Amino acid sequence: ADPECPFCRLPPERILAENRLAVAIADRYPVSPGHTLIIARRHVSDFFGLDAEEVTAIWNLLISQRRRLDWEFRVDGYNIGVNVGAMAGQTILHVHVHLIPRYLGDLPDPTGGVRNVIPGRGKYPFA
Secondary structure, eight states: OOTTOTTTSOOGGGEEEEOSSEEEEEOSSOSSTTOEEEEESSOOSOGGGSOHHHHHHHHHHHHHHHHHHHHHHOOSEEEEEOOOSGGGTOOSSSOEEEEEEEOTTSSSOOTTGGGGGSTTOSOOTTO
């Protein structure tokens, strides 16, 4: 644990769900209603530094949180994203996975999904 890391010192009331190796919390700066973070308990900065058991724990919380969000928010789609490194936009150097609900009409054209992290790259010949 890193005493300076906000994800290493989460107050219990922020935790929506948990298992032995990961926790789920609501994003403090949501990009859409229900935006949820799944966070590894172990302080690791890089997603590729997780072991298989930790990845499975995160996956299990992604599934359970998707069910919750489907029921609570009537979600139309999802983006799942992990930022690895500063050049990918990672600002908190503790592994966390974004589960971002999408809703009909939240963008005029959602074509390309996560490809849009680089402006202008969302469209491709098959779209």
